[in-house]
Amino acid sequence: MLQISLIREHKQRVINGLQKKNFKNAEQIVEQVCAEDEKRRENQTELDNTLAESNRLAKEIGILMKEGKKDQAAEAKAKTASLKEKSKELSENLKESESRLQKLLYEMPNLPADRVPAGKTAEDNVVLLQDGEIPDFDDSFLPHWELIKKYDIVDFELGVKITGAGFPVYKGKGARLQRALINFFLDEATKAGYLEIQPPILVNEESCLATGQLPDKEGQMYFANEDKLYLIPTAEVPITNLYRDTILKVDQLPIKNVGYTPCFRREAGSWGAHVRGLNRLHQFDKVEIVQITQPEKSYETLEQMSAHIQGLLKKLELPYRVLLLCGGDISFNAALCYDMEVFSGAQKRWLEVSSASNFETFQANRLKLRFKDENGKSQLLHTLNGSALALPRIMAALLENNQTPEGIRIPKVLQAYTGFDLIS
RNA sequence: AGAGAGAUGGCAGAGCGGUUGAAUGCGGCGGUCUUGAAAACCGUUGAAGGUAACACUUUCGGGGGUUCGAAUCCCUCUCUCUCUACCA
Incomplete structure (x- = not known):
């Protein structure tokens, strides 16, 4: 969620950012x-003043009662009735105004870097x-869905x-390879200074709101209705919410x-070509790295995380490439994504x-995740994450x-984990 | 799941209708003393909104209610603890 002060003070920058993200009606929503916000603040001020007056009278009544001046107390009491009514009305307006504002803010994606x-x-x-x-294979080479059979x-x-569909069963060396990869990834992250976390894989609504899965993306998550809990789509949700x-x-x-968890995604409406075999699943395993840093260090940290991930791919001897996502393809929450x-x-x-x-402060704002700066003021932190892998x-x-x-053939780094070097 | 108890500042723990945002202790920060440290002593120390800065408002688990006034009374939800039951 964007900070309201940013929108207020840098309107044009926000509009430009939203447009770069392909957000429709950027100008309109910012104006709205x-x-x-202005309405809310006016309302707030008026309410504050009304409450201040009520508080003053209440204290006065207290003192008068103690002094036994009942008549004067009754007189003061009479004055409070209209104030009470007024503050009730104002606070109702304020609530409505706040929820309208909240809704608008929830609709706005993060600004791209x-x-x-x-x-x-x-x-x-x-x-x-x-x-x-890049391997140059002819047609005799089998796709993985043939190989696993x-x-x-x-x-x-x-x-x-x-x-x-989308819930595969891993067996024998397949299961063992899976476990080997998980352990390898966790060990590598631990070596790089990440603290291993084993979080719950069901989370409450608040957690989903804070990391940006809700509102609006409930269709992508499995939901345990009886207990109102969501199965996590990624370990980012429980770990960041820590x-x-x-x-x-x-x-x-x-x-x-760093955390290893299964991840659950309904992938509603995304089935079609290119999703054969292991390419897209409803349940899959993932090792996720999460970092929380001071604002000025977050981009340096992102490079570090990217390097860590690339290191894993190199060790696995896999040909890879790194993409910098464009404004239209970057996720709702992210400011920059590789x-x-x-x-x-x-x-x-x-x-x-x-x-x-x-994510810069986008998640931190919803999370209320802050640090004390050198002046003793609390400031929002930056959150980052990446699959590894x-x-x-x-x-x-x-x-x-x-x-x-x-x-x-099993890559060298994995052999110690699998206990075999060939699946045959 | 049943019965009971409870939820207060970073932590511990008072307060149970009126200048209480909250005693006290610990911790943190600043200072005095010291060659330095410890001890002792003095001061300071929650968060959010708001302001140029004050003022002011909100906040004692969440929501609602009673009252001129609620941390304190009532309702409700959530969570924690103890005992019983169950279970890997």
């Missing part, structure tokens, strides 16, 4: 917010760098039987957390395996790119 390129769709994203050798390591039919309503000290910063994609040899496609974002597409690329006539 400003008008509502200056570096974010203009553009409307994924086509306009900028490839920043590419690393690793051939070696019997992931079973979609069983998943359908016990749950539904710091909701907190004021951190500078020496506690930066916060660096996508990391690996090349999947048999599908001959780039698959997104990570997304590292700086999402498992299924890594698995897909590993299987496809490392297939040989003998079987699937």
